[in-house]
Amino acid sequence: MPYVNIKITNENVSSEKKAAIIVGVTKLLEEIMQKNPETTVVVIDEVSTDNWGIGGEAVTVRRIRKNI
Template sequence: MPYINIKVTDENVTRDQKKKLIEGVTDLMVEVLQKNPATTHVVIDEVPVDNWGVNSKMYSEKFKKS
C-alpha cells in the first residue's frame, strides 16, 4: 500500500489543483511501480508560511514585499 505525502505552503492551493495532484501522483505510481490505485493513499499537507523555511529564513519573511 503506497502512501504519498505532499507538503505545500498554504498559499491558495485550490481544490481543483489538489485533485490534479492526487490523480497525477496516483497515475505515476501505477505507471512506474505498477501499484494498485485502490490502495494508493495520497495526503496533502498545507503548511503555514510561518512554519516553512528556506535559505535560513522564514518563507513568510523572505518573500514579504518591502
C-alpha cells in the same frame, strides 16, 4: 499500497489543484511501479508560511523581503 505525503506552503492551493495532484501522482505510481490505485494513499499537508523555513528564514519573511 504506496503512501505519499506532499508538504506545500498554504499559498494558492485550491481543491481542484489538490484533486489534480492526487490523480496525477496515483497514475504515475500505477504506470511506473504498477501500484494499485485503490490502495495508493496521497496526503497533502498545507503549511503556514510562518512554519516553513528556507535559507534560514520563514517564507512569510522571505516573501516580504523579496516582494513576491
